[in-house]
Amino acid sequence: MPRSKEDFKEITLKRKNTILETALRLFSLYGYDTISIDQITKESKCSHGLFYHYFNSKQDLLDQLLKTVIHYWNKEIEQIDLTQNPLFALKDLNVFVTNYLKDDVKTYILYLFLTFHLQKNIPVPKIKNKEKFKNNRPFAKLFEIINKGQELGVFVEGDPLDYIRIYFSALQGLAYSRIHLGAKKFKPVNIDALTNIFLKKEEYHV
Amino acid sequence: MPRSKEDFKEITLKRKNTILETALRLFSLYGYDTISIDQITKESKCSHGLFYHYFNSKQDLLDQLLKTVIHYWNKEIEQIDLTQNPLFALKDLNVFVTNYLKDDVKTYILYLFLTFHLQKNIPVPKIKNKEKFKNNRPFAKLFEIINKGQELGVFVEGDPLDYIRIYFSALQGLAYSRIHLGAKKFKPVNIDALTNIFLKKEEYHV
Amino acid sequence: MPRSKEDFKEITLKRKNTILETALRLFSLYGYDTISIDQITKESKCSHGLFYHYFNSKQDLLDQLLKTVIHYWNKEIEQIDLTQNPLFALKDLNVFVTNYLKDDVKTYILYLFLTFHLQKNIPVPKIKNKEKFKNNRPFAKLFEIINKGQELGVFVEGDPLDYIRIYFSALQGLAYSRIHLGAKKFKPVNIDALTNIFLKKEEYHV
Amino acid sequence: MPRSKEDFKEITLKRKNTILETALRLFSLYGYDTISIDQITKESKCSHGLFYHYFNSKQDLLDQLLKTVIHYWNKEIEQIDLTQNPLFALKDLNVFVTNYLKDDVKTYILYLFLTFHLQKNIPVPKIKNKEKFKNNRPFAKLFEIINKGQELGVFVEGDPLDYIRIYFSALQGLAYSRIHLGAKKFKPVNIDALTNIFLKKEEYHV
DNA sequence: GATGAATGAGAATTCATTCAT
DNA sequence: TATGAATGAATTCTCATTCAT
Numbered sequence: 001m002p003r004s005k006e007d008f009k010e011i012t013l014k015r016k017n018t019i020l021e022t023a024l025r026l027f028s029l030y031g032y033d034t035i036s037i038d039q040i041t042k043e044s045k046c047s048h049g050l051f052y053h054y055f056n057s058k059q060d061l062l063d064q065l066l067k068t069v070i071h072y073w074n075k076e077i078e079q080i081d082l083t084q085n086p087l088f089a090l091k092d093l094n095v096f097v098t099n100y101l102k103d104d105v106k107t108y109i110l111y112l113f114l115t116f117h118l119q120k121n122i123p124v125p126k127i128k129n130k131e132k133f134k135n136n137r138p139f140a141k142l143f144e145i146i147n148k149g150q151e152l153g154v155f156v157e158g159d160p161l162d163y164i165r166i167y168f169s170a171l172q173g174l175a176y177s178r179i180h181l182g183a184k185k186f187k188p189v190n191i192d193a194l195t196n197i198f199l200k201k202e203e204y205h206v
Numbered sequence: 207m208p209r210s211k212e213d214f215k216e217i218t219l220k221r222k223n224t225i226l227e228t229a230l231r232l233f234s235l236y237g238y239d240t241i242s243i244d245q246i247t248k249e250s251k252c253s254h255g256l257f258y259h260y261f262n263s264k265q266d267l268l269d270q271l272l273k274t275v276i277h278y279w280n281k282e283i284e285q286i287d288l289t290q291n292p293l294f295a296l297k298d299l300n301v302f303v304t305n306y307l308k309d310d311v312k313t314y315i316l317y318l319f320l321t322f323h324l325q326k327n328i329p330v331p332k333i334k335n336k337e338k339f340k341n342n343r344p345f346a347k348l349f350e351i352i353n354k355g356q357e358l359g360v361f362v363e364g365d366p367l368d369y370i371r372i373y374f375s376a377l378q379g380l381a382y383s384r385i386h387l388g389a390k391k392f393k394p395v396n397i398d399a400l401t402n403i404f405l406k407k408e409e410y411h412v
Numbered sequence: 413m414p415r416s417k418e419d420f421k422e423i424t425l426k427r428k429n430t431i432l433e434t435a436l437r438l439f440s441l442y443g444y445d446t447i448s449i450d451q452i453t454k455e456s457k458c459s460h461g462l463f464y465h466y467f468n469s470k471q472d473l474l475d476q477l478l479k480t481v482i483h484y485w486n487k488e489i490e491q492i493d494l495t496q497n498p499l500f501a502l503k504d505l506n507v508f509v510t511n512y513l514k515d516d517v518k519t520y521i522l523y524l525f526l527t528f529h530l531q532k533n534i535p536v537p538k539i540k541n542k543e544k545f546k547n548n549r550p551f552a553k554l555f556e557i558i559n560k561g562q563e564l565g566v567f568v569e570g571d572p573l574d575y576i577r578i579y580f581s582a583l584q585g586l587a588y589s590r591i592h593l594g595a596k597k598f599k600p601v602n603i604d605a606l607t608n609i610f611l612k613k614e615e616y617h618v
Numbered sequence: 619m620p621r622s623k624e625d626f627k628e629i630t631l632k633r634k635n636t637i638l639e640t641a642l643r644l645f646s647l648y649g650y651d652t653i654s655i656d657q658i659t660k661e662s663k664c665s666h667g668l669f670y671h672y673f674n675s676k677q678d679l680l681d682q683l684l685k686t687v688i689h690y691w692n693k694e695i696e697q698i699d700l701t702q703n704p705l706f707a708l709k710d711l712n713v714f715v716t717n718y719l720k721d722d723v724k725t726y727i728l729y730l731f732l733t734f735h736l737q738k739n740i741p742v743p744k745i746k747n748k749e750k751f752k753n754n755r756p757f758a759k760l761f762e763i764i765n766k767g768q769e770l771g772v773f774v775e776g777d778p779l780d781y782i783r784i785y786f787s788a789l790q791g792l793a794y795s796r797i798h799l800g801a802k803k804f805k806p807v808n809i810d811a812l813t814n815i816f817l818k819k820e821e822y823h824v
Numbered sequence: 825g826a827t828g829a830a831t832g833a834g835a836a837t838t839c840a841t842t843c844a845t
Numbered sequence: 846t847a848t849g850a851a852t853g854a855a856t857t858c859t860c861a862t863t864c865a866t
Contacts, residue, residue, distance in 0.1 A: 003866050008828060015829085033239030036856060047831050052858065054829095118379060162399040165383065166376040173324060173375020193368040201405040221846090242839060253848045254841080264840065427825090445651035448860060459827045460862080470861065530791060574811040581791020582784040585736060589783065605780040611819040621845055626849060633850085654835060665852050670837065827866085835859070842852075 016054050019044045021105070023065055028108040028179055032062060066116055073113050074137040082141065086149035090198060093142065094191045097171060101178050101188065111175035113138075114168055139164060149198060156200045163198055170194070222260045225250045227311070229271055234314040234385055238268060272322055279319050280343040288347065292355035296404060299348065300397045303377060307384050307394065317381035319344075320374055345370060355404060362406045373403055428466045431456045433517070435477055440520040440591055444474060478528055485525050486549040494553065498561035502610060505554065506603045509583060513590050513600065523587035525550075526580055551576060558610065568612045575610055582606070634672050637662045639723070641683055646726040646797055650680060684734055691731045692755040700759065704767035708816060711760065712809045715789060719796045719806065729793035731756075732786055757782060767816060774818045781816055788812070 022044045026035045037058055041051050055061040080092045100106040117139075142164055149155030156163075178186045228250045232241045243264055247257050261267040286298045306312040323342070348370055355361030362369075384392045434456045438447045449470055453463050467473040492504045512518040529551075554576055561567030568575075590598045640662045644653045655676055659669050673679040698710045718724040735757075760782055767773030774781075796804045 003827065003829095005827090007866085011829065031237070031239060033237060037858085038856075048858080049832065049860080050830055052860095056858095058857070118382065156399070156402050158396050158399055159393075161393070162396050165379055165395065166372075166399060166403070169377075169379020169382075170372040170375045172379065173371060176324065176375075177371065187365075187367070189371065190364050190368045193362070193364055193372060196362050196405075196407070197372070197403050199402075199407050201402065201407050243841085244839070255843085255849070256847055258841070259846070443649070443651060445649060449862085450860070461828070461864085462826055464862070465825065530794065568811070568814050570808050570811055571805075573805070574808045577791060577795065577807065578784075578788040578811060578815070581788045581794075583787075584791065585783060585787020588736065588787075599777075599779070601783065602776050602780050605774070605776055605784060608774050608817075608819065609784070609815050611814070613814070613817045613819050621848065621850095623848090625845085629850065655837090656835075666837080667839080667853065668851055670839095671850070676836070829864085829866105831861105831863075833860095833862105836857080838856070839854095840852105841854105843850085845848085845850105 012054065015044075015046060015050065019046065019051065019054065019061070020065055020068060023061055024069070024105070024108045024112065027062070027065070028111050032058075066112065069109050069112050070117070072109060077137045077141055080141060082144055082148075086145045086152060087154055087195075089145045090149070090195055091191070093145070094194045097194075098188060098191055101174060101186070102183070104183065107175050107178050111172065111179055114172040114175065118168060118172060139168070142167065146198065154200055155198045167194070167197055170197070221250075221252060221256065225252060225257065225260060225267070226271055226274060229267055230275070230311070230314045230318065233268070233271070234317050238264075272318065275315050275319050276323075278315060283343045283347055286347060288350055288354075292351045292358060293360055293401075295351045296355070296401055297397070299351070300400045303400075304394060304397055307380060307392070308389070310389065313381050313384045317378065317385055320378040320381065324374060324378060345374070348373065352404065360406055361404045369404055373400070376400070376403070427456075427458060427462065431458065431463065431466060431473070432477055432480060435473055436481070436517070436520045436524065439474070439477070440523050444470075478524065481521050481525050482529075484521060489549045489553055492553060494556055494560075498557045498564060499566055499607075501557045502561070502607055503603070505557070506606045509606075510600060510603055513586060513598070514595070516595065519587050519590045523584065523591055526584040526587065530580060530584060551580070554579065561610065566612055567610045579606070579609055582609070630672070633662075633664060633668065637664065637669065637672065637679070638683055638686060641679055642687070642723070642726045642730065645680070645683070646729050650676075684730065687727050687730050688735070690727060695755045695759055698759060700762055700766075704763045704770060705772055705813075707763045708767070708813055709809065711763065712812045715812075716806060716809055719792060719804070720801070722801065725793050725796045729790065729797055732790040732793065736786060736790060757786070760785065764816060772818055773816045785812070785815055788815070 019040060023035075023040050026040060026043070037048065037051060040061075041048055044051075051061075055064065077096070080089060080096060082089055084092075097110070100110045143160055146155055146160040146163055150157060150160070174189055225246060228246050229241075232246060232249070243254065243257060246267075247254055250257075257267075261270065283302070286295060286302060288295055290298075303316070306316045323345075349366055352361055352366040352369055356363060356366070380395055431452060434452050435447075438452060438455070449460065449463060452473075453460055456463075463473075467476065489508070492501060492508060494501055496504075509522070512522050555572055558567055558572040558575055562569060562572070586601055637658060640658050641653075644658060644661070655666065655669060658679075659666055662669075669679075673682065695714070698707060698714060700707055702710075715728070718728050761778055764773055764778040764781055768775060768778070792807055
């Protein structure tokens with residue numbers, strides 16, 4: 001009697017996830033080009049053949065990995081409440097993000113997400129890109145927060161994109177450090193330092 | 207007519223410099239691992255043999271390139287006057303840096319410098335690293351500026367390293383965008399946005 | 413209601429036949445080496461496991477396929493009446509063969525038969541091979557026809573094998589064209605052109 | 619002192635020719651898909667690296683090989699004098715071709731030429747293809763010969779393309795036999811048998 | 825009979841590096 | 846200095862075949 005479709009699906013999912021997790025770690029640590037499929041399969045304890053049973057190519061693995069990472073991140077970022085005061089929203093975002101840096105896997109996710117996303121999404125003309133941002137929750141979220149904060153006069157004036165570029169690049173840099181130093185050596189960043197990027201430098205009252 | 211020894215040396219240097227410049231561009235654009243020696247030699251219009259005449263290995267090329275880049279950068283950064291008001295010093299630094307982003311080659315230099323330097327120098331324990339920073343002008347410079355600014359009360363409190371991490375990671379991100387968008391599509395960053403990273407949120411008068 | 417044993421056998425044969433037909437088509441179109449078992453199983457909508465239930469190996473599939481093809485062909489060719497005038501017999505053969513080229517599957521059969529048979533059976537020394545030909549109906553048939561025609565003086569003189577080689581190679585070439593052009597683009601060959609291979613260049617009266 | 623460009627060209631040409639000749643033989647004997655680059659390089663006594671120094675891919679090797687083969691064949695076929703009586707021209711062609719079958723390498727060339735050319739050039743609509751034939755000397759030559767012969771009434775009527783298909787397919791079959799039997803076992807084909815394909819089967823006077 | 829996961833040997837291709845001149 | 850041929854190990858990818866269920 002053959003195994004059921006669910007059985008197969010489960011087997012596939014387990015193995016695929018193992019490979020994806022290994023790739024997530026190795027790509028984050030050493031970069032896509034530096035890591036060979038052999039390293040991935042050895043650490044995932046699977047054969048080359050099986051690897052290509054699940055992924056069409058090394059590039060396909062990266063694509064699927066990024067898809068997973070983006071999906072995961074977008075879902076997580078949903079938790080932040082935008083209706084509240086933008087200062088609090090920003091604080092929530094920073095807490096959320098610094099918490100990510102406490103966990104190995106989450107740091108990899110953060111790093112990969114930013115590394116591959118910054119290449120395409122950040123440097124865009126101006127305001128009308130709002131549509132593009134719809135598929136890009138974190139950037140869109142921050143965009144909204146900044147807009148609101150500027151309207152309320154608590155955030156510094158200027159093109160929100162400038163601040164988005166600075167903020168996410170900084171995050172990427174921090175994630176990079178966190179990855180290569182490890183949890184022990186890495187000194188957690190001060191949330192206020194991150195918040196300060198956006199604050200208007202006059203007296204303000206919430 | 208036989209060329210003089212100096213002529214030869216000049217020719218030599220020209221050839222070597224061509225290779226270094228090509229590598230600078232290609233490494234910045236596509237990464238060290240992605241670029242093959244064949245690509246470098248082809249674009250430099252030199253043979254493999256000549257390449258290995260000047261460089262012991264691909265890694266050696268990178269080392270020499272980084273050495274050159276670091277040396278160049280350190281020298282340039284010397285121009286900033288530390289004795290002045292830290293706000294002005296910071297502004298000078300930001301002007302200096304944003305000007306770099308206007309020039310292709312200088313952007314490559316900035317990017318490579320930060321990419322390879324951030325990996326080693328930023329995420330260090332705490333204050334006693336001052337010594338390490340001696341070999342690292344830009345970081346040391348900024349460290350001094352921040353220290354002074356904090357003493358004068360115009361810069362936000364907190365570990366200067368946090369701000370250094372944020373600042374240089376942001377710069378790297380900007381350089382990355384600049385490289386991949388090209389001069390035309392890249393929107394120059396607002397200097398005030400960079401400065402704002404460090405400012406205290408009270409009124410200040412220069 | 414449980415299916416009878418015969419039902420099962422029929423199902424089995426259906427599955428196996430599907431594989432054989434798929435292989436027939438793919439091998440004819442792209443060649444044995446080019447086609448992978450994965451392609452065959454995918455197009456046959458069966459699993460690798462089932463494939464190896466029916467066939468011991470890829471080579472075994474080919475062997476069984478050829479066996480089937482040869483058997484089929486030999487049986488069909490029996491229909492041609494040898495006792496009649498060799499000119500009529502030849503015409504019958506040509507009609508038979510050009511009719512084959514009107515049907516996709518039959519063209520595959522013809523092509524495979526000739527491709528794999530020409531490699532082994534055609535280029536044999538001389539007359540004593542008559543025995544070998546016993547297992548090879550089409551060649552033997554033609555051999556007989558030619559012999560008779562030569563005796564009657566309507567066929568050109570010379571070693572019948574020469575004409576057999578020419579005739580069947582030509583057929584293979586035509587089948588090849590037919591396969592790769594498809595039914596629409598393929599221009600049917602003139603039967604007289606095929607017959608002409610064997611005719612003596614004097615006047616003849618049927 | 620570096621070697622001159624001519625030196626390099628000579629070295630390259632020698633090695634490339636060795637590889638091309640090996641490939642010609644192996645592809646003809648066993649087929650493109652069956653032969654691995656490893657087999658080619660081993661028999662050519664060169665490394666994989668060198669192979670890819672000269673050829674971009676296995677497919678590129680085949681392309682270059684076919685180009686060479688076609689060029690060679692087209693040049694050789696030029697020797698046949700078309701202005702003479704078509705019967706003599708046809709005889710010349712047949713002598714030329716059967717001579718080819720006496721030499722190993724030339725047989726490979728003939729076989730490869732026909733194998734890869736028959737796939738594209740033979741089965742074409744009708745008469746207006748004359749233009750296409752311009753790039754295809756052997757087919758064009760035969761076309762002209764047949765046309766002339768039909769006008770003179772010594773060649774059988776009908777679409778010349780039918781006879782071309784039959785003739786060249788037969789040749790390919792003969793070359794195939796010759797390759798796989800070797801020079802010793804292969805029985806040379808009778809030139810008259812080849813000529814007979816085209817002859818009108820009535821009395822004629824030259 | 826039937827499924828598809830899993831294997832591993834081998835194929836195509838790349839690339840840093842060495843070598844002869 | 847300078848050239849580019851040559852190497853060989855490593856890398857990506859394919860595929861016939863086996864296995865557990």
